[in-house]
Amino acid sequence: MTPELSDVRHLFTAIDHVGIAVPDLDEAMTFYREAYGMEVLHEEVNEEQGVREAMVGVGDSGSCIQLLAPLTPESTIAKFLDRNGQGIQQLAFRVDDVEHVADVLRGRGLRLLYDAPRRGTSDSRVNFIHPKDAGGVLVELVEPAAGAH
Template identity: 40%
Template structure:
């Protein structure tokens, strides 16, 4: 597995994207509205920052209320999301998603519960 992206919760994805483009020469390569959020991906040579701005009440809005802006999750790319979930189960990891679901860019995703992963929300992504 390799790091696919780092999810960053923000109140203003467009403004943060401009900042990151200027600072890191990381272009915006994908934008969509998905699951009550504006989602913006910036490319860092094949790994991404995923900027998550809530458009309505939901997971990211609640995260921002509790924690403020910042890193929300780390996503790992896998070629076999079902196998990755089975491995997590075999190791006693609590899953948020028992089965893969549709994520941004139409990819299959599944989240592991942070209480089992050192307080880090981990997402599996299968392209």
Template identity: 45%
Template sequence: MKLTKVNHIGIAVKSLAEALPFYRDNLRMALQGIEEVVEQKVKVAMLEIGESKIELLEPITPDSPIAKFLEKNGTGIHHLAYEVEDIEAAIAVLKAEGSRMIDETPRNGAHGTRIAFIHPKSSNGVLTELCQCSH
């Protein structure tokens, strides 16, 4: 398993309309796009900063994992995402080494990625995402 870079930092927000201007206008990050990921019940704004990204996550339903996170923790960093070349192989290695996975098989993420989350109990309390890009 090889991590190639930090792909993005996911930030939970109550409203993209309220949060986006700070990142786009004040910090001058380039907005790559906004999309709804129905499978995960979120609306995502992806902003570019060098080779990495900031992913703003707004819940689209009250039962969304992001809605539950916001209710418990308020706005803030939700997860760190590391890019991998082969997500299936990365999951297999982590499971073989005893890591607890939230996703034992990859699922679809924003912007054509395949993703899988590692349970925070296996990563020192940090929700960690593996991300394989389609490029």
């Protein structure tokens, strides 16, 4: 492995969650609970991101499904639903230091959506890799809040 790529395996520590855009959060939570037997671990409204969301646990893995419903017709999730319908909206990787990972990725020519991390679920710090630089996938970088996970 070349020296400039030797830290790749250390950038991401786990798959944190897969984000699913849904038109109705209550209906989606009921489906995941009743059809799959999954437990809703956390629910919140994130005004800054324009979503009402729930984290649904996947077994004992520590990974989650994030259900995202729009707060307004102008929100990013509402626009996603209008374009694509319900479905996978993002893949999120857990990181130890979102700013460091963002700097490394920018150094490798990838664009991030924000200049600085923003607040994510449960006070995590997040940023996103532009889908055009990640094979058409919106990739979220998640640094959990202290004491989370």
